[in-house]
Amino acid sequence: MSRYLKDEALVLKSYPLGESDRLITFLSWNRGKIVAVAKGARKTKSKLASGVDLFTHGNYQFYQGRGLALVTGVEVKDRFIYLRQDPELYPYGFYLVELADRLVPESGLCPEVCSLVLEGWRLLPEVENLPLLIRAFELKLLQSTGYSPFFEGCLQCGASQATVFSVSRGGLICPECSNERGFKVDFLLQPGTIALARVLLRLPLGRVQVVRSRHKQEQELARVTGSFLRYHLQIGPMNSLKYIDSLTR
Amino acid sequence: MIPQPLQQLIEELCRFPGVGPKTAQRMAFFILSRPRKEAVSLARALVGAKDNLRFCTLCGSLTEADPCAYCTDSRRDRHTICVVQEARDLFAMERTGQYRGLYHVLHGALSPLDGVGPEELRIPDLAKRISEGQVKEIIIATNPNVEGEATAAYIARLCKPLKVKVTRIAFGLPVGGDLEYADDLTLGRALEGRQDM
Numbered sequence: 001m002s003r004y005l006k007d008e009a010l011v012l013k014s015y016p017l018g019e020s021d022r023l024i025t026f027l028s029w030n031r032g033k034i035v036a037v038a039k040g041a042r043k044t045k046s047k048l049a050s051g052v053d054l055f056t057h058g059n060y061q062f063y064q065g066r067g068l069a070l071v072t073g074v075e076v077k078d079r080f081i082y083l084r085q086d087p088e089l090y091p092y093g094f095y096l097v098e099l100a101d102r103l104v105p106e107s108g109l110c111p112e113v114c115s116l117v118l119e120g121w122r123l124l125p126e127v128e129n130l131p132l133l134i135r136a137f138e139l140k141l142l143q144s145t146g147y148s149p150f151f152e153g154c155l156q157c158g159a160s161q162a163t164v165f166s167v168s169r170g171g172l173i174c175p176e177c178s179n180e181r182g183f184k185v186d187f188l189l190q191p192g193t194i195a196l197a198r199v200l201l202r203l204p205l206g207r208v209q210v211v212r213s214r215h216k217q218e219q220e221l222a223r224v225t226g227s228f229l230r231y232h233l234q235i236g237p238m239n240s241l242k243y244i245d246s247l248t249r
Numbered sequence: 250m251i252p253q254p255l256q257q258l259i260e261e262l263c264r265f266p267g268v269g270p271k272t273a274q275r276m277a278f279f280i281l282s283r284p285r286k287e288a289v290s291l292a293r294a295l296v297g298a299k300d301n302l303r304f305c306t307l308c309g310s311l312t313e314a315d316p317c318a319y320c321t322d323s324r325r326d327r328h329t330i331c332v333v334q335e336a337r338d339l340f341a342m343e344r345t346g347q348y349r350g351l352y353h354v355l356h357g358a359l360s361p362l363d364g365v366g367p368e369e370l371r372i373p374d375l376a377k378r379i380s381e382g383q384v385k386e387i388i389i390a391t392n393p394n395v396e397g398e399a400t401a402a403y404i405a406r407l408c409k410p411l412k413v414k415v416t417r418i419a420f421g422l423p424v425g426g427d428l429e430y431a432d433d434l435t436l437g438r439a440l441e442g443r444q445d446m
Binding site: 008013014018019044047049050051053054055076079083084085086087090091095097098128162240242243244246247 | 257266267359361362363364366367368394395396398399403406423425426430432433434435
């Protein structure tokens with residue numbers, strides 16, 4: 001097996017390492033997460049430095065030795081400069097990264113997630129309603145990793161009038177099933193919120209701009225997805241979300 | 250069997266960034282090979298630096314006396330503040346010998362992933378210094394990476410209503426480098442920041 005690897009990837013995380021190196025976490029199309037060292041990337045004359053910065057999409061070459069892989073080459077495809085220049089978009093860009101990083105297992109393949117994060121970064125400066133894009137991203141990410149919450153009807157009997165969301169069951173439950181089986185009622189959702197969740201799950205992320213929603217529905221959906229992520233994936237409060245909250249307070 | 254004092258020295262040296270057990274062992278043997286007074290001098294320097302250095306309450310740089318020598322130096326231009334990420338960046342700026350204004354050390358950069366927001370940095374202190382009215386220009390010298398640039402953008406936005414001139418240090422090619430090896434972003438920034446000759 002060749003020790004030289006090539007893959008299309010996104011830079012998820014980048015931390016200083018040692019004297020002048022960087023430890024990079026990539027999300028790659030064909031190999032999932034790759035943690036690699038970019039030697040000398042903090043030096044001003046480094047050829048790798050700008051290619052391993054956060055919010056970068058490119059074709060990367062790695063050398064897989066006995067220890068951590070080394071980044072040996074980079075061909076940048078896109079840099080998403082606006083994410084670093086706009087203080088409002090910046091934390092949202094990170095939220096997409098943090099959520100994808102937590103949802104994708106260390107050794108899992110995730111080409112759909114790569115495409116989703118890339119699409120998310122592209123859409124951030126284009127959409128007017130950032131929180132709605134974030135809700136759509138959360139739902140699409142859950143869908144592409146196989147954890148999609150069920151909003152199409154009652155999980156038990158299929159009744160379309162279900163309005164009770166059970167986090168532990170992972171979807172909607174009609175009042176009858178909820179009473180009969182004693183499921184815990186976590187959220188009593190407005191019909192508009194359910195319709196919004198269905199639309200966001202069905203539409204491609206790029207079409208989120210055509211969706212019209214009310215602030216209250218978005219907030220309700222945010223509470224549902226937040227609880228869902230906490231319960232099913234043990235994803236606690238996220239740093240980037242706290243950052244966004246602190247800026248909007 | 251390694252003697253306990255040597256083992257302890259190796260373990261302590263291992264705490265330094267970039268120092269693994271082998272390097273620590275080499276350093277420990279080097280220290281042991283030198284005269285006693287050199288070891289004592291090293292130990293005194295370590296304790297002395299830890300005990301006698303603090304952060305300046307005005308600019309956040311490392312200093313023995315508070316306020317620091319930069320903040321109390323009457324020859325420095327008090328209308329200009331250069332904002333840097335870390336105290337070591339301040340020393341890098343000083344090495345240029347071309348800047349004679351004041352400094353403001355942020356002690357980091359905005360990083361949502363690490364939970365570092367404006368409140369965790371010394372950004373409110375900077376706003377307070379600007380609002381005192383003496384400052385006319387803010388030079389932002391944060392690192393040219395995502396966190397550094399986002400921090401610069403945040404400070405620039407913060408300073409806008411405070412009616413001060415905000416500038417960013419130029420981006421471009423490193424002295425001595427070959428143009429053909431420059432990456433497209435650096436070269437693009439160098440073109441943007443070109444100067445009349």
